[in-house]
Amino acid sequence: MGIPEKIKAIQDEIHRTQLNKATEHHIGLLKAKIAKLKREQEANAIKKSSKKSDGFDVKRTGDSTVVFIGLPSVGKSTLLNKLTGSKSAVGAFQFTTLTVVPGVLEYRGARIQMLDLPGIIKGASSGKGLGRRILSVARSADIVLLILDVFQPYHEDVLINELNNIGIRLNQRPPNIVIEKSTTGGIAVAQQVKLKKMSEKLLKDILNVYGYTSARVVIREDINSEQLVDFITGNKTYAKAITVLNKIDLVDDKFLKNVSKKIKTKFIPVSADADINVSKLRDQIYDQLEFIRIYLRPKGGETDYKEPLIIRNGDSVLDVCNKLHRKLRKDFRYGLVWGKSVKFGGQRVGLKHILSDEDVLTIIKTKGT
Numbered sequence: 001m002g003i004p005e006k007i008k009a010i011q012d013e014i015h016r017t018q019l020n021k022a023t024e025h026h027i028g029l030l031k032a033k034i035a036k037l038k039r040e041q042e043a044n045a046i047k048k049s050s051k052k053s054d055g056f057d058v059k060r061t062g063d064s065t066v067v068f069i070g071l072p073s074v075g076k077s078t079l080l081n082k083l084t085g086s087k088s089a090v091g092a093f094q095f096t097t098l099t100v101v102p103g104v105l106e107y108r109g110a111r112i113q114m115l116d117l118p119g120i121i122k123g124a125s126s127g128k129g130l131g132r133r134i135l136s137v138a139r140s141a142d143i144v145l146l147i148l149d150v151f152q153p154y155h156e157d158v159l160i161n162e163l164n165n166i167g168i169r170l171n172q173r174p175p176n177i178v179i180e181k182s183t184t185g186g187i188a189v190a191q192q193v194k195l196k197k198m199s200e201k202l203l204k205d206i207l208n209v210y211g212y213t214s215a216r217v218v219i220r221e222d223i224n225s226e227q228l229v230d231f232i233t234g235n236k237t238y239a240k241a242i243t244v245l246n247k248i249d250l251v252d253d254k255f256l257k258n259v260s261k262k263i264k265t266k267f268i269p270v271s272a273d274a275d276i277n278v279s280k281l282r283d284q285i286y287d288q289l290e291f292i293r294i295y296l297r298p299k300g301g302e303t304d305y306k307e308p309l310i311i312r313n314g315d316s317v318l319d320v321c322n323k324l325h326r327k328l329r330k331d332f333r334y335g336l337v338w339g340k341s342v343k344f345g346g347q348r349v350g351l352k353h354i355l356s357d358e359d360v361l362t363i364i365k366t367k368g369t
Helices: 005-016 026-046 076-085 126-140 155-165 199-207 227-234 253-260 280-289 315-324
Strands: 066-068 101-107 110-116 143-147 168-169 177-181 187-190 215-219 235-246 266-270 293-298 309-312 332-338 348-349 359-365
Touching: 005 026, 026 199, 026 227, 066 076, 066 126, 066 177, 076 101, 076 110, 076 143, 076 280, 101 280, 110 126, 110 280, 126 155, 126 168, 143 168, 143 280, 143 293, 155 168, 155 187, 177 227, 187 199, 235 332, 253 266, 266 280, 309 315, 315 332, 315 359
Parallel strands: 066 110, 066 143, 143 235, 168 235, 187 215, 235 266, 293 359
Antiparallel strands: 101 110, 177 215, 293 309, 332 348, 332 359
16 A cells, blocks of 8 residues: 555545544544654655746745746736736736746835745645646745635635645744653653643654654644644745735725635735735735844944845844855854844843844954954
């Protein structure tokens, strides 16, 4: 029995099993086994694939990356053109965009890379219509725009499921747990936060499925079995997502209200063609990226307040070094910071120091560099 047949057999068993308190442990364990098999299936698919990217490998540029994901002809290209001034091909037929089309949104001092991806179809995560290669671009995204056609709002589930199938988790954070393998002692679980979404027994059984016989586990937040499996398997990407409902200029308010009830996530109604709410979308993209401004002051010089360095909230001095020059980290001696992130002006800091908006930074390099 091959991996697809094994997965189907387990899925059939799940469908036959009624979910209740008595069966939730069994179902959780079955889901963990499916996740393990899918991981093996994905690894095999990667090994077999030897095709070139044909434009699907896109180098990151700018201060962040936003990707447009949607089924064919939902208006991704028109929206990219309106947001950035790019010239992605537009047509009233499917599959107009055949490769990744990049554009840059320059907004409030930030340069935001935007990628218009070819339309995907249901089953893309399994390889249909070059789907895996298209979806893999989203792994590098800071924000994923889920573009829906106002006449086909049910495609929201398709997009989320396809991204989820290749390990992209939208609007989630990595589970806050620690798992350290040990050689003896079995599996010891320390619950700093009490588990309510699954039992400790299920947690241990899932760890057994993945080959853990002895380990120290620290639970810092209440997680479910799917989050545990994500943590164990790794290779998951966590990205913010904004749902965009396009072509609202083609419907009346009553129709739009009914459609709104069918969409499960918070969304922005827009019309790329009629330029409705495009500026609102631009603002939301910028706000969700959580940019902060850092002003650089050369040693013995004046602060450059005209052109701030744009970084992300939570970034450190190390992130600044990496952004300025890849060799700067090696030459770094210490930094001097003036602003909200320090107790006094000119405080000496190291690479791990987290910066705040409008901090002034001087980087002192080692002698001879």
